[in-house]
Amino acid sequence: MVPVARPPLRNGRVAVDGGRIAWVGAPGEPGEPAGEVQDLGAGVLLPGLVNAHCHLELSGLAGAIPPGSGFSAWVTALVAARAAAAPESLDAAATAAIEGLAGTGTVAIGDVSNALAHLPALGRSSVDAIVFYEQIGWDPARADAIADAARDRVAALRPSLPANVEVRLAAHAPHSVSAPLFRRLVAERLGALHLAESPDESAFLIDGDGDWGAFLGSRVGTVAWTPPRQSPVAYVDSLGVLAPGLLAAHCVHVDAADRRRLAQSGTAVAVCPRSNRTIGVGLPPVEELRAAGVRLALGTDSLASSPSLDLAEEMAALQRELPRLEPAFIVHMATAGGARALGRPQLGTLEPGRRAALAFAPADASLTSPEAFLTSGEARVRRVDA
Numbered sequence: 001m002v003p004v005a006r007p008p009l010r011n012g013r014v015a016v017d018g019g020r021i022a023w024v025g026a027p028g029e030p031g032e033p034a035g036e037v038q039d040l041g042a043g044v045l046l047p048g049l050v051n052a053h054c055h056l057e058l059s060g061l062a063g064a065i066p067p068g069s070g071f072s073a074w075v076t077a078l079v080a081a082r083a084a085a086a087p088e089s090l091d092a093a094a095t096a097a098i099e100g101l102a103g104t105g106t107v108a109i110g111d112v113s114n115a116l117a118h119l120p121a122l123g124r125s126s127v128d129a130i131v132f133y134e135q136i137g138w139d140p141a142r143a144d145a146i147a148d149a150a151r152d153r154v155a156a157l158r159p160s161l162p163a164n165v166e167v168r169l170a171a172h173a174p175h176s177v178s179a180p181l182f183r184r185l186v187a188e189r190l191g192a193l194h195l196a197e198s199p200d201e202s203a204f205l206i207d208g209d210g211d212w213g214a215f216l217g218s219r220v221g222t223v224a225w226t227p228p229r230q231s232p233v234a235y236v237d238s239l240g241v242l243a244p245g246l247l248a249a250h251c252v253h254v255d256a257a258d259r260r261r262l263a264q265s266g267t268a269v270a271v272c273p274r275s276n277r278t279i280g281v282g283l284p285p286v287e288e289l290r291a292a293g294v295r296l297a298l299g300t301d302s303l304a305s306s307p308s309l310d311l312a313e314e315m316a317a318l319q320r321e322l323p324r325l326e327p328a329f330i331v332h333m334a335t336a337g338g339a340r341a342l343g344r345p346q347l348g349t350l351e352p353g354r355r356a357a358l359a360f361a362p363a364d365a366s367l368t369s370p371e372a373f374l375t376s377g378e379a380r381v382r383r384v385d386a
């Protein structure tokens with residue numbers, strides 16, 4: 001067993017009462033309640049996985065965009081592919097992706113959405129879904145209209161939301177959201193954004209031009225704008241965006257000062273290394289972010305830029321990219337780190353009082369390091385009903 005909150009236990013057991021964890025221990029440890037025992041066989045029992053960043057509604061675009069062409073070209077292709085896809089096929093693919101989550105051991109998901117069309121499908125699933133309703137708006141003149149509409153839509157949805165679904169506001173990114181719109185979204189409790197994902201983003205905020213400037217011009221025409229000449233992290237910090245409870249996706253291009261800002265503000269960061277590789281934007285400096293004290297979580301990003309929504313495969317990719325990173329830390333990112341980043345502290349560890357959202361990966365009984373197994377690429381994690 002990998003409880004995450006404490007070192008692994010051989011032959012570990014979890015006692016569950018009314019959907020909550022009542023006791024965690026090894027046979028012979030005091031306090032184990034009497035009751036029926038469900039033997040899962042040889043393998044690793046762990047907290048259910050938390051996918052801190054994805055876009056379920058883009059699942060129908062799997063394989064639609066050529067990899068490796070860089071960020072601006074990738075977004076250009078994404079926008080075209082999304083516009084060309086039949087809405088019914090996108091809806092069907094999102095539903096199939098949602099139905100597949102339990103089979104990968106996922107119990108909670110940070111899901112970015114523009115359309116909010118898949119909320120009923122999420123409501124039928126077993127996952128905790130924190131849906132980030134993403135706003136984009138480069139023209140400052142439209143900031144109030146966009147923010148008002150977003151706020152009103154979330155307020156209208158709230159009374160009828162399924163119990164396992166929460167909707168929060170999100171901004172797309174510093175290079176697609178105007179400063180006035182950022183300020184309005186902060187006032188409405190901004191929950192997430194994409195941040196420091198690509199060299200194109202950083203270059204655009206320095207010189208206001210480049211591939212991203214050309215893309216924006218083609219989308220929204222000429223908008224008067226003075227580049228802040230700051231890094232993406234420093235720029236959004238100057239707008240009051242960074243805060244405890246905010247989840248920033250990617251943070252690939254962050255220097256030491258940026259990492260300090262992220263840590264000191266209490267901003268959580270969801271890294272998505274497979275997506276970064278696919279798009280060709282570099283890799284997040286996970287060890288440096290960790291050393292700076294940044295709260296770290298793991299996400300798959302969407303099927304448009306990632307081969308799967310399986311967080312065990314994302315853990316394995318991060319381990320391959322950064323072999324020196326301890327497996328236990330990667331498992332922490334994929335469980336407790338994600339749970340905290342999404343404001344679900346009752347998930348992510350096996351501890352008395354927490355929700356009994358468990359996962360299990362069959363393994364050979366002779367396993368010596370369960371955490372290394374979980375990040376090896378060999379683990380097939382699934383949700384366990386308890």
Ligand SMILES: [Zn+2]
Binds near residue numbers: 053054112301302
């Ligand atoms: Zn994303």
